[in-house]
Amino acid sequence: MKVSLFLGCVLLSILVAASRHTFDSKLDEDWKTWKSQHEKQYAEEEEIHRRKIWEDNVRYIEQHNLEYSMGKHTFTMGMNQFSDRTNKEFNERMTGSLPFEAVKSAEEAIAEDIEFVEDKGNNDDLSNAPVDWRTKGAVTSVKDQGACNSCWAFSVTGAIEGQWKLKHGNLVSLSEQNLVDCDGKSYGCVKGRTTSAFQYVIANNGIESEQSYPYTAVKGNCRFQIQDVAATIRSYTRVEATEAALEEAVQNIGPISVTIIASDSFRQYKQGIFYDSAPKKTIVHAMLVVGYGVESNTNYWLVKNSWGTNWGENGYIRMSKDRGNNCEIATYAIYPTV
Structure with a gap:
């Protein structure tokens, strides 16, 4: 009896193991x-x-x-480079932004010694005129952060690149690796804050170019050289946490750094206007709003990501606009002054 029971358990184990190796042959x-x-x-x-x-x-x-x-x-999904990862694995490796505490008033901003822009209430017609800063040459090509939680660095360089181009006329690809290695208040490939990265650039009198300080997707020793600085900023400005204020900033200022909070469906986005109706938000991710527009009477934000061109719409995502601040896209918006 015991032998039969033992053999039965062995057979069951073999069947279970075999089932784990059974895949859809199609x-x-x-x-x-x-x-x-x-x-x-x-x-x-x-x-x-x-x-x-x-x-x-x-x-x-x-x-x-x-x-x-x-x-x-309102959007389709597609297989991409992350499709062999669980949601937990993906979130640990690819979404490392820490949202700053949203400033709710100009008085709070003054107390923190930073600039602050509010919705002036005069932008009722802005949505009728699409904005795309790529057409003005203020956006570099889509980059790829690789297996490093450095989205915060890519969001910051994108915002500085845009402002540097609009003021000085030349578009320079800036070094995310400079921030990953040298911003002591962030955590390299683990996580980081856009505000901390902007503060680093101000305190160290600039940031190097991608060419002089290339990206490795691994945190290393800081190799910043002041003689290789490619861009500088004087300050940074937080946008009031409303879509109206973000719209005004995108139209009048240029590309804006944002940090979104979304659910797991975000990572499989392929095409269309992304709307996150899921209550469980597990992704905190920094990106760059480079414009906005409308398709089939649906407003959207045009957002540059840092996951390469195989993801989304050639590296971009159109995110739902004027629909209850979906994914909190306007809550953590910020831009530099050069």
Whole structure:
């Protein structure tokens, strides 16, 4: 009896183990193509684990896109370089921004010795005129932060790049690695704050270019050289936490650094106007608003990300605008003065 029970347990264990290795054979070629496209290589046991996660994401995306075709969503999802990761793994590796505490009044801003811009209430017609700072040459090409939680640094360099171009006429790609290595109040590839990065640039009389201080996606020793400074800023300004104020700033100032708070569907975004209706918000991520517009009577923010051009709409995302400050896109907005 005991032997039979033992053999039964062994057989059950074998069946369970085998089931873990069973995948949808119809997806074999898609799996190979996806691995090749994103240059993924795994050890045998890891491949089993990653394939399972990948297939789960395939089904999740297919279900979402089916619901999109039924009019339940305003955006589609797609497989990307993150599709072999769980939500927890992704959030730990790719979303490392710390939102600053939103300033609620000009008096609070003065107390903190920073500039502060409020909604002046005279921008009722701004939404009728789309804005895209890329057409003015104020936005560098989409960059890729790699496996480093440095979105905060990319958001800051993007804002400085835009202001430097608009004031001095030349667009220079600035060094995120300079911030990752040298901003002592942030945490390199773990997490960081846009306000801290702006403060670092002010305190150290500038930031180097991407060319002189190239990106490695790994925190290293600070190698900043004052003689290699490519841009400087005098101060930074927090925008009042309303979409109306953000709209006015984007129209009149230029690209604006923002920190959003979204749910896990954000990482699989592919196309359309992203609206996050999920109550559970797990992603805190810094990006750059470079404009706004309207499509089919739906307003959107045009936002540059730092996950490469394979993500989203060639590295960009259109996020829902004038819909209750979705993803808190206007809550943590900031820009520099050069």
